[in-house]
Amino acid sequence: MKKTVKIVALISIVCIMMSTLSGCSFINDLREGKVVVDEKGDLFYKNNVYIKLDKDCEELYFDYDFNTEQEMYISKEEEPVLYGFFKSDFCSLSRDKLLIEDFEGNIYCREDKYDSVVEKIENGFTPEKYMYTYEVYKEGSFLDYEWEEKIRYLTDSDFEKIDEVFEKVHPITNGSNMISNSYYCVEMYGCTEDLLFRKYAFDIFYLDDKYYLQTEDEYYNPLVYEVPAKYNKDFKKMIKEYVDSFDEMYY
């Protein structure tokens, strides 16, 4: 009996000693995700300073581009990681590590790019590309359906056809409610090359075996253009990814 107790005690001590030498991934993740805030309100993360953008810009950044896989939170330097975590001032970092968005929706820009971003916000930007987003089922998820957002850029030939429709086709009168009856409606955005800025450009929607484009006039009234039948195949190919993901999600 004494020998058994000694052996059990020895095994327990070895287990405990081994366990103290190993780390804890939860704590490691928390330590990795700590964003320090100073008295001025600037954020510090991995040797970078992030300054708050005081400008209000709805066209800035894409939600999808914020990395939500790593739990990040804003905390003071002296606060322990668990305190910061329980305070729940969560934030997320953009994948290019340029921006941080806090839980109140404030955006902080990295110091080295701050001036150029502010300038673009103040002076506006010219879209360099056009795109839409769609969601695909994430491979490898076990119990829940996990979706990730993808981007489909419009090619030059896509945009030639769209331009042609806008230039040569007359807008439909009384077409303002058509979009609400459509089967599919894809929002197109103009964006910068680095996806930092985007703004709504137009919609493509499908109704009664035809494709339509919808944009807005200067008074925000909807303008609907019917796509010529000869381009139906091209428009079908253009929004194929969106339609496939839509069908997979809802049917």
Place this chain on the structure above:
Amino acid sequence: MVKKLFKHEFLSLFRLMFPIECAVLGAGILVRFMNLFETKSIWFESITASSVLIMVAALLAGNVSAIVFGIIRYYKNLFSTEGYLSFTLPVTPAQHIFVKAITITAVEIIAGVVAVISFCIATAGDLLEEIGNLISYLLKMAFTELKPVHLILFMIELVVLLVIKTISQYLLYYACITIGQLAHKHKVLLAFGVFGIYAVISSVASVFINVFAGNLLATTNLYEKIVQIFAKNPYTFIHIAFVISLVSYLLVSAIYFLISNIIIKKKLNLE
């Protein structure tokens, strides 16, 4: 003689509680051991979660078993055939009750300490370090925001209150068992019945008291006066609240103690 009684009580309870507390420590070691092999695999995460559940069950079992063993020990030692021996000892019934209440409270405290050790084992390493950092930071904040003297007094009052409350709870159980042993048959059933009746009466009484107090506060300006007093002297207010709670628990403990003592002296009914 009382010292010997303490010693034997502790030994009996220790024999009963030792395997359970070993299981509690073992559960903590199991959890920490499972966390050595951290992977993102869903199967491994399920096994780790199961080990945490086992630990939670062990902690609950440790706590509940202390209560159960304490009650069983009281009943068997005083009201079963063992009682014939117990009451031949040169110890008064009051001393018997006192010794049992104190030892089971001490065993509960030890069970609590073992639970904390088990938790520390389960979280050993970075997690425990960060928990330590969190606790020390919160204490530092508390000492900065509140007056240290009062904070220390609050801690002492809280500990004393918890100990008195535990003793009071066991004296209640003992009183129920002592009343139960008055029956010729189904003594345990009567004890449960007495506890049930007490629980119902105390719930109903607390509802009436709450309604009465609520009405009183709503219809008079007593609430504003209480808030004013609290705003002016918050520390004194809290100390007074602690002292009132302590005195009430001591009072009810005394009542439960007297019930058990008087019944054992006058109406002992051994098997």
